[in-house]
Amino acid sequence: MKLTALIDNKQDVKQLKCEHGLSFLLETENRVILFDTGQSDKFIHNAKVLNIDLSRVDYAVISHGHYDHAGGLPAFLKMNSKAQVFIHREAFKKRFSRSSAMVKENGIPWRNQLGQYSDRITLLDDDLLVEPGLQLMGSIKARTGYEIVNDRLVVEDDQAFKPDTFDDELVLIASESNKNLVLAGCAHTGIVNILHAAEERYDHSSFDCVAGGLHLNGQQVNDVDSIIEAVKGFDVKKWAIDHCTGDLAFEQFSNAFHERVVYFGTGAQLSI
Numbered sequence: 001m002k003l004t005a006l007i008d009n010k011q012d013v014k015q016l017k018c019e020h021g022l023s024f025l026l027e028t029e030n031r032v033i034l035f036d037t038g039q040s041d042k043f044i045h046n047a048k049v050l051n052i053d054l055s056r057v058d059y060a061v062i063s064h065g066h067y068d069h070a071g072g073l074p075a076f077l078k079m080n081s082k083a084q085v086f087i088h089r090e091a092f093k094k095r096f097s098r099s100s101a102m103v104k105e106n107g108i109p110w111r112n113q114l115g116q117y118s119d120r121i122t123l124l125d126d127d128l129l130v131e132p133g134l135q136l137m138g139s140i141k142a143r144t145g146y147e148i149v150n151d152r153l154v155v156e157d158d159q160a161f162k163p164d165t166f167d168d169e170l171v172l173i174a175s176e177s178n179k180n181l182v183l184a185g186c187a188h189t190g191i192v193n194i195l196h197a198a199e200e201r202y203d204h205s206s207f208d209c210v211a212g213g214l215h216l217n218g219q220q221v222n223d224v225d226s227i228i229e230a231v232k233g234f235d236v237k238k239w240a241i242d243h244c245t246g247d248l249a250f251e252q253f254s255n256a257f258h259e260r261v262v263y264f265g266t267g268a269q270l271s272i
Helices: 042-049 073-079 111-117 191-202 221-231 247-260
Strands: 002-007 023-027 032-035 059-061 084-088 095-098 103-105 121-124 128-131 134-137 153-157 160-163 171-176 179-184 209-213 239-242 261-263 269-271
Touching: 002 042, 023 179, 032 171, 042 073, 073 111, 134 191, 171 191, 179 191, 191 221, 221 247, 239 247, 247 261
Parallel strands: 032 059, 059 084, 084 121, 179 209, 209 239, 239 261
Antiparallel strands: 002 023, 002 269, 023 032, 095 103, 095 153, 128 134, 134 171, 153 160, 171 179
16 A cells, blocks of 8 residues: 555645645555545645545545645546545534634535535445445544543534534555555544554554554643553554644654654655
C-alpha cells in the first residue's frame, strides 16, 4: 500500500499548496481511495504536480462533516466520474466553532446541494465492509477515562449549542499482505477509543501505520501523556500524524516513539 498526503496544514514538498485541512490518497494493489478532500480544490492541484491521476480513484471517504475535510468534494466529483463516495448520514448537521469572541459555522459547505450528488454518495449508518481489505468503522464509543468533550466544537440543538459528539466520524482500516493501516481524519472520537474499537470489532491489535490528525492541539501535556501511555498497548509501527495533532503533541509523540513518528505534511508519501 502507498499513502500520499495531498493536502495538510504544512508542506513536505515546497511546490505544493497548503491549507488547514486534510486529504490522503491510498493506493492498494487493486484500488485507489481518496480519504477526505480538504476545504477546497487545492488537493487536486497538488495531485497534478505529483503526477497523480485522480480520475483513477475508485472510492472516496469523507471522515466527518467539517468543511476542512469535505469542502473539496464537489470539485473532485466534477473531474472523477466513477468514484463512489462514503459518508455518514449524520455528517450533514449544522456545526459551529465558537470562541469568546465569535461563533462561526464549520460544517459541510455544500450540504444544501446534497441532492445534486445523490447518485454518487452512499450514506452510512453502520460499519461497512466496502470490499475485502477495506473496512469503514464508525460509531466509536468512548472508554472510561478517554471521553472526548470539546466545548469549542458544537452543534445546534433546540436553539442552543451543545458539544459535538462526532457520531458521524468514519475511520478507514485497510489491510493487505498481512499489513494494517488506519486512516483517521481528526480522531475526534479519540485515538485510544478508535484503536480499541478496531481491536474489539475486527481483532486488530497490530498496526503497520496509523495516519491522520489526532486533534490534540491545545490539549494539556498531562492529557497527551495519558493518551500516549494508552496507545503503547498497541503495536503501532509507524505514526504518520499531521493536521490537528498540534506541534506540542507531535513533539510528545516523537519523544515517546522516536523514529516511529513522522509528520505527514502535504506531499509526503509512505509505503506500507
